[in-house]
Amino acid sequence: xxxxxxxxxxxxxxxxxxxxxxxxxxxxxxxxxxxxxxxxxxxxxxxxxxxxxxxxxxxxxxxxxxxxxxxxxxxxxxxxxxxxxxxxxxxxxxxxxxxxxxxxxxxxxx
Numbered sequence: 529x530x531x532x533x534x535x536x537x538x539x540x541x542x543x544x545x546x547x548x549x550x551x552x553x554x555x556x557x558x559x560x561x562x563x564x565x566x567x568x569x570x571x572x573x574x575x576x577x578x579x580x581x582x583x584x585x586x587x588x589x590x591x592x593x594x595x596x597x598x599x600x601x602x603x604x605x606x607x608x609x610x611x612x613x614x615x616x617x618x619x620x621x622x623x624x625x626x627x628x629x630x631x632x633x634x635x636x637x638x
Contacts (some may be wrong), residue, residue: 533591534583535566538599548595551616561591577603584611
């Protein structure tokens with residue numbers, strides 16, 4: 529069974545929404561992930577965090593995929609407490625950190 533992922537694009541940072549969406553879906557496919565929701569959100573960081581939390585819980589996701597790190601700048605620590613973060617640009621995989629990662633090692637996936 530494939531893990532669920534949420535795609536996240538900040539519209540104010542994207543130069544090509546369609547290209548970013550395609551990139552997220554391609555990375556997910558290569559990683560064996562299922563994109564359950566693709567969020568396209570404006571620049572309000574508070575709204576980004578709230579919408580992301582709702583999508584993660586609703587989609588039972590364990591991974592967030594973004595076009596580039598700048599799309600989660602300011603909320604990356606929040607994401608990595610419980611989730612894996614993957615960037616299309618540079619193909620970076622940022623593992624969970626902090627207490628969430630420690631508990632996952634003891635108790636299994638969050």
